[in-house]
Amino acid sequence: MSKFIDIAALDDIPRRGARVVKTPQGCVALFRTADDRVFALEDRCPHKGGPLSEGIVHGTSVTCPLHGWVFDLNTGQAQGADEGEVRTFIVCLDGGRVLVDASFLSGRSAA
Amino acid sequence: MTGRQKLVVIGAGMASGRMLEQLFDAGADFDVTLFNAEPRGNYNRLMLSPVLSGEKSYEQIVTHDAGWYAAHGVDCRFGEAVVKIDRANKVALSGSGGVPYDALVIATGSAPFIIPVPGKDLPGVCTYRDLEDTNAMIAASLPGSKAVVIGGGLLGLEAAAGMAARGAEVTVIHLMGHLMERQLDPAAGYLLQKDLERRGIRIHCKGATKAILGKDRVEAVLLEDGTVYGADLVCMAVGIRPEVRLANDTHLHVGRGITVDDQMRTSDPAIFALGECVEHDRQLFGLVAPLYDQAKVLAATLLGQTAAFQPVQTATKLKVTGVDLFSAGDFADAPGREEIVFRDPGRGVYKRLILDGDRLIGAVLYGDTADGSWFFDMIKQGKDVSGIRDTLIFGPAFAGGPTANPLAAVAALPPEAEICGCNGVCKGRIVTAIEGGATTLDAVRSATKASASCGTCTGLVEQVMALTLGAGFTANTNPAMCKCTDHTHEDVRRLIKSMALKSIPAVMQELGWKTGGGCASCRPALNYYLIADWPTDYVDDRQSRFVNERNHGNIQKDGTYSVVPRMWGGVTTSAELRAIADAADRYAVPLIKVTGGQRIDLLGIRKEDLPAIWTDLNAAGMVSGHAYAKGLRTVKTCVGTDFCRFGTQDSTGLGIRLEKMLWGSWTPAKVKLGISGCPRNCAEATCKDIGVVCVDSGYEISVAGAAGMDVKETEFLCKAVTEAEVMEIIAAFTQLYRENARYLHRIYKWVAKVGLEWCRAQVEDPGTRRALHDRFMLSQSIYQTDPWAEHAGKPADWAPIADLTLRAAE
Incomplete structure (x- = not known):
């Protein structure tokens, strides 16, 4: 069984936006889509280290604010011609609260 | 087992009603006592909406009448509530004594949420749950009366439509961004809102209720944003929660609802539960289909048969006639x-x-x-x-028919819809010209003048031609805006105006966007077009902006930001410099640099420090310099007549006044101005987007310069005699650019497309110039605000949402 940590209320994350969680292994971006799905990805573009949490969220993708790489929030995979991926983490919603897998504390990837 | 089994049912709703039907149909032999807090038997609650709208009467929706209960020997205790269940002795206690049971069924349903706001208990506030509520709304829905429904979900909208059908003036207040967000995505929510608005129902999304106002009874509803809606009746339909009070008092296991297993059994083997009050496998139920399944399972369980409840998929339909x-x-x-x-x-x-x-x-x-x-x-x-x-x-009927029509949006335009804004040509006139023999773009242009001026509507004119001429026409191929649409930027801009599209979901729906939520390319463009075209209607969508405009600073390669305070016309004071120096020390700013636009740039600020440094600079009287914006950046000046021995006019003063007029405006791409006091041109005005060179006889205004990827001298636009004239011309020209250029095109690119002649004709005509100027000022009345002041007070929004590094260390 995974252990989950209560991080914040869903409404603390803007729709089609993101907020950052600091973890021992670096920053993780919590994304919220237009239809209230939540995803957790490493907040660091593999290209030049851009903060993905500051990208524009469209559908279940985010576009890196620095050079426009697009990542699938489901898989962390870069889309289109770009090659690379960011780590994804387990996150879940319970009654309007956002919970993250305790592996956040150790920085262990869920994928 | 000996003798007839005694069954007590608490709650005469749709679920327990169906359960009893199943039981009796199977020929079961039970002594049934049925308690109901409502003073009546079972009726079809789903049909309250047609009762409210007047399409049905209460009598028509009764499912079990007195005769049915009598025929099955049910002891009806309507209007009588069970106050306690004595589990040890198996007795249900009500006001009139105790009824023993062998098996007990709790079917207490759900209770509406009451938002805890001041005024919630005033007379005239109701919920939408039972016949009493429905009758209260019917009584209040006299033609001309005002009703406010709080909650834009299934129930709230049915209440709203019902009262509107009876003639009430109805406003729906909904907390979320679109209606029925649990059942609908934003696009469908937008269509629903449009339909309801057409029926005269006012919809206020993103509206949080602050208080219900009134002295002796309801008079109005006040929202957090300050809006007030008058109300003779307020209906709260924000949601329901399982009614579990009795189960709690009985010490049954209760989560969000009464916990039941697959046989609908609670933690007490003699007590069962079903309907909206139960929780099965961590799930609650509000729609009727799973409740009927539960009824079937519980009937079988009571009959000693094997059955297990498996929740199935459910479908939703809104019961509003015509939707x-x-x-x-x-x-x-x-x-x-x-x-x-x-x-x-x-x-x-x-x-x-x-x-x-x-x-x-x-x-x-x-x-x-x-x-x-x-x-x-x-x-x-x-x-x-x-x-x-x-x-x-x-769907199932498909038999190889034609695929979706990309011209649908243009085809749907009525004949009077304006296609060419410059020359006021409507679709009907273009169609008439084409039918009269104009079969090429040039012929249409000479016959109607459509797309003969700025040319931005060319794509639309071609689409009208394609629709009218069919296969006989091949249009020029302009690149589409992005992969989400087949329309060009120019077409989208014109259609936003002619179809009065005032939100991003509206644009995406009406113009047939191919993706659900657009992309990082079209969303900022649409957000800009809507800001520029509907300044008083549209609300800026922060999440559709690039990082720099969202965070009001330029993001640097390491994720830090730059902070540039505005210095009007490039002029500063010792006090401002001191405040900047203090801020630089306080936040350990790694680099302080003077910019090409005569500003001071503080580089390397961490995001979480931005609100604090803005607060400090605000306190010294400085506002955001918008050094990150697709908007007015800087007005660069030279010292002019005040100090310079060559100066012919007050170029510094004019620059300051221009900057104070233009700051805060959003434009398709950045806009920089230069104002030089004499032809020596120390402010380098002739490579700016807009430049003014002062001469003895007045001011020479030139536009469309560039000093970036392209280098280009400005072109002469016109001459002005007074400063007031300069101000009006520049406001008008900026507005012309705002209304017509495509997103991310600097002024020089746009002028190259539409031609300087056309621009000049617009700003030289006194009427057109005045109108452009006035539209610019209207927009400024809304958008000329300091974003630093707006965001400085909310530092929590700029910091990480959580810090697990501390937790890990514990």
């Missing part, structure tokens, strides 16, 4: 899911199917729900649809 809406299954995005979207703006049709691998798992239909049950079947059966995926969205 076709259907949603079923799961339509959220998730790993491995794909969507198929179909939009027909002309008919107001929207369909979205959600696939998980080869299976259909969700559907949202609006405007045409004929295929709803077919899709619902597919969802329930979990059929492999890979073989019919190509045509799936067209």
